[in-house]
Amino acid sequence: MSYVDRLLTRERELGRPVRVGLVGAGQMGLGFVVQASRIGGMEVAAIADIAPERGVRAFAQAGRDDVVTGADPAALSAAVDAGRAVVVEDATALTRLPLDVLVDASGVPEVGARVAFHGLLAGKDIAMLNVECDVTVGLLLATLATRLGRVYTVCRGDEPVECKALVDYVRDIGFEVVCAGKGKNNPLDPAATPASVAEAAEAKGMNPHMLASFVDGSKTMIEMAALANGANLKVPSRGMSGPHCTVEALAETFRPAADGGVLPEAGVVDYCTGPVAPGVFVIGRSDHPVVVTEMAYLSAGKGPYYAFYRPYHLASIEAPLSVAEAVLDRTPSLAPTAWNAEVISVAKRDLVTGELVDGIGGDTVYGVTDSAENAKAGGHIPLGLVSGARVVRDVPAGTALTASDVAIDETTTIATLRRLQDSLVGV
Template sequence: MSDRLARLTAFADDIGRPVRICLVGAGQMGSGLAAQLGRMPGLELAAVVDINADRAAAALGLAGRDSVHVGAAGAPAALAAGRPVALDDPKAVAELDIDVVVEATGVPLVGAAVAHNSLLAGQDVVMLNVETDVTVGVYLDDLARSAGQVYTIADGDEPVCGKELVDLAHEMAFDVVCAGKGKNNPFRPSAVAGELQDEADRKHMNPKMLASFVDGSKTMIEMAALSNATGLPVDTVGMHGVTSEVDGLASTLIPAADGGVLSEAGRVDYAFGPAPGVFVVVTHQDETVRQEMSYLGMGAGPYFTLYRPFHLASLEAPRTIITTVLDRRPVLRPAGWHAEVVATAKHDIPAGTTLQGIGGDHVRGVTYRADQATEFLPLGLAENGVVQTDIGAGDPLPRSAVDVPASVISTLRSLQEMRA
């Protein structure tokens, strides 16, 4: 047993019970996490919330839980008696005696409400929902800090893995030239869920989630989160997205003055080729150190690539719960607002259209520098918005052209912008 697991077990012994986890969203990511939690000493999957209560109960079964109580009525008493709870309404989460809420729906409207209510209820929040974070993460982080709670993105997602490499580079006194991820699926900006149903079924995925990968939105969201966490801006609208294997990154994602594509060093970007890992291109001011890097097989220099060839998504998320409980700190938080993901038309959108959200038929995400995106609609606010004027294919949606209905996420976004 690792030292951290031993500490976690001791912590559970001290409080007289396992740390209680509530999972919101029992899709592919949530199910993988549920199976992991059933095998983690000191942690207990106590509740699962999903739009389908049967799927919530099935996720509890993956964690080895039985005698499941279904429904919000009587749920607090069932939990107190040691029974796991399956719910179909996320509003009930804040009423439960839960230590950590893991949000895994990928839906900004849901994620914002769950995170906000949970933090106010004294529950820590671990986000597998980066879509929410790039929309209202600064507000949620501020709220958590003021309430003495933890708000964090989960280990295993590219933003956290990328941030770890950035931190490693800085701790070795390297200059970070570019941090990013490899994109490992086709890029079809106009892709919609309906045309991906068969592939989604084979992969046991929600077709809208798969569409968000294929249309590029997920990559844009993840790199915006990395930008906000590190302070490294994107270099251009939508980033460069070069095609390169790992060995070529150190000659491609570098400043144009040295033969690369970047306007200058210190940027976030992505590449087709080095997938599914994350990378950081670095250099060092000292010639002796550069020579040592070459000796160690890291290339000819002066630029070098640090590469992590995997990220294990929800399977790594329990590590974040351990850090949250034992160390009371986030593993990744938006340290500032450096990048925005803008809703961009997949095709011509006529006035009067009610927009579908991420992975839907109407819009995809494109990453901008935050200061260049103030007049455009954030992707996380697009769902259910009503378009007031015709929008051309490929155009960013102006905020003034969309009537965004009142919701928790639109309110939190307004509060976040008021504090900026």
């Protein structure tokens, strides 16, 4: 039975659809609201945004003009129960409303941490369109969710989750997973800033900070770290290899160097530039003669390395599937099962003593994936913690930041949760 059929059955049984609270009505959030409105048995019942008018506009795009605003929890809860749409400014206010699932599409690690932590304690399932938060404290949040009988998940539609589905498939049919990764659809420019990509961002209708995080590589590094932690794969080297590649050359390129590829070992994550984007891929290996013969007959390649490729990911369009999976199956689409990877902060330009770091997609830092072991040994600062940190000594461009370089704000929710997570994994 399809998810829609099961959602509609649930709605008939309970007398109401699955109620979703959404944080962030920007590009990703807007797409989620509109798409969820087209899925039977599910509705976005409340939106939180620091600019409430964006939430009102998002509901309007989904065909709803019955919006209630305000700050009184009792009145807002009554509105949700009555089937009205609610818009609030404070994201944590959603945790006090009669909602089933909270979806965070803010892209801000601190916001995601606060919403997820308080939401889990309030008995909500958590679905993240905020991978930036997941690669910082996702293991703690997933562990807490399990202990509380809730679901914590990264949302479908983002590359880590769609690639994890391919990983599961390749493992399920008995192949060894050699590499899993994604195509990056623009050349890597670690120095990219919102100002340098402003013209391109305007042409694409994008937030320039978001585009800068794509171009400077931070987003790719974040996504591959989430995949490594969710699929229990390794990071082959700091920053991975990132060669240019075509779909046809995937199986030749992403194999161990001993067999002519770019990988130092099997069982890793990586990415490439070129026409593989916007897809995801897994390289599987089987050297049994019967399998090799059958795969050749099926025009799947000559082996023993084979490319399994999905040519697209649909971002917020697919994200509602994770809500259905959480509510109906009580399982995550992707959540950390290990802590193999970190995304460390690297100075984008020379940093001067006393200035503040602005965070992901900004002017001061970009992210690079490394193994958790290397990040710990070097004392490096996770990218999700660095926003608002004060530079305590001059730092040359290209330096991977440590606690000797910057002082992070230890009063934030995400810093507190990270300390707990470090205790959990023995850092």
